[in-house]
Amino acid sequence: MKYEIVQDILDARKLTQVVASEKDGALVTFAGIVRGNNRGKKVLFLEYEAYPDMAVKMMRRIGDEIEKTWGLTSVAMQHRVGRLNVGETSILIVVSAPHRDDAFAACQYAINRFKRIVPIWKKEIFEDGELWVEGPVEALEAAKE
Amino acid sequence: MKIHLKLFAGVRELAGQDDVELDVDEGTTAGGLWERLLTDHPKLSGYTEIIQVAVNQDLVDRGVKLKPDDEVAFLPPVSGG
Numbered sequence: 001m002k003y004e005i006v007q008d009i010l011d012a013r014k015l016t017q018v019v020a021s022e023k024d025g026a027l028v029t030f031a032g033i034v035r036g037n038n039r040g041k042k043v044l045f046l047e048y049e050a051y052p053d054m055a056v057k058m059m060r061r062i063g064d065e066i067e068k069t070w071g072l073t074s075v076a077m078q079h080r081v082g083r084l085n086v087g088e089t090s091i092l093i094v095v096s097a098p099h100r101d102d103a104f105a106a107c108q109y110a111i112n113r114f115k116r117i118v119p120i121w122k123k124e125i126f127e128d129g130e131l132w133v134e135g136p137v138e139a140l141e142a143a144k145e
Numbered sequence: 146m147k148i149h150l151k152l153f154a155g156v157r158e159l160a161g162q163d164d165v166e167l168d169v170d171e172g173t174t175a176g177g178l179w180e181r182l183l184t185d186h187p188k189l190s191g192y193t194e195i196i197q198v199a200v201n202q203d204l205v206d207r208g209v210k211l212k213p214d215d216e217v218a219f220l221p222p223v224s225g226g
Contacts, residue, residue, distance in 0.1 A: 091226055119199070119218075119223055119225075120223060120225025120226075121153060121154035121224050133224040134155065134221050134222040137222050139222060140222065
């Protein structure tokens with residue numbers, strides 16, 4: 001298991017090697033990519049900022065939830081911070097499982113949960129300005145124990 | 146007592162600071178610290194209803210009393226992924 005906030009370019013192939021194993025026949029990778037537009041506006045680039053210690057703690061928690069629900073421990077997540085250009089990968093989530101149904105389900109759970117509880121923020125930079133994107137207000141509330 | 150305050154994203158920019166050490170009175174709550182921050186940076190008032198508070202990287206209620214050396218973070222709604 002590997003949970004990281006990184007500055008460098010994300011490499012999906014490298015990350016899959018962390019979780020792949022002989023007992024697993026399915027490996028699902030989710031990659032989040034910087035879109036060139038949002039709400040009809042052209043995006044020049046993004047800036048991501050994280051609270052790294054807490055972000056890793058929350059990623060570990062998502063990993064624990066996946067273990068509880070699906071019994072899977074082969075999970076890895078990386079999120080990149082700093083300036084990201086259109087087309088670059090902002091996040092990678094890799095889940096390996098004996099069979100595909102669990103791998104798909106756990107990976108989808110991981111990205112949905114990630115977007116709600118991991119303290120990372122993105123700023124969109126347009127030709128005529130910039131904007132910190134703020135997600136649903138109730139999202140983090142749900143992560144209180 | 147000393148606490149460590151961490152600010153991020155929109156809150157960080159409006160306050161013009163990210164990591165600071167602050168001296169606060171014993172018994173100060175997380176919410177009380179936010180009120181103090183508002184006094185110094187009134188522009189942050191728009192965040193009052195939407196921020197979450199983390200103490201030592203755990204989400205807590207605003208009524209939680211701070212302890213010496215706590216790391217307190219006021220988090221805008223997240224938008225990673």
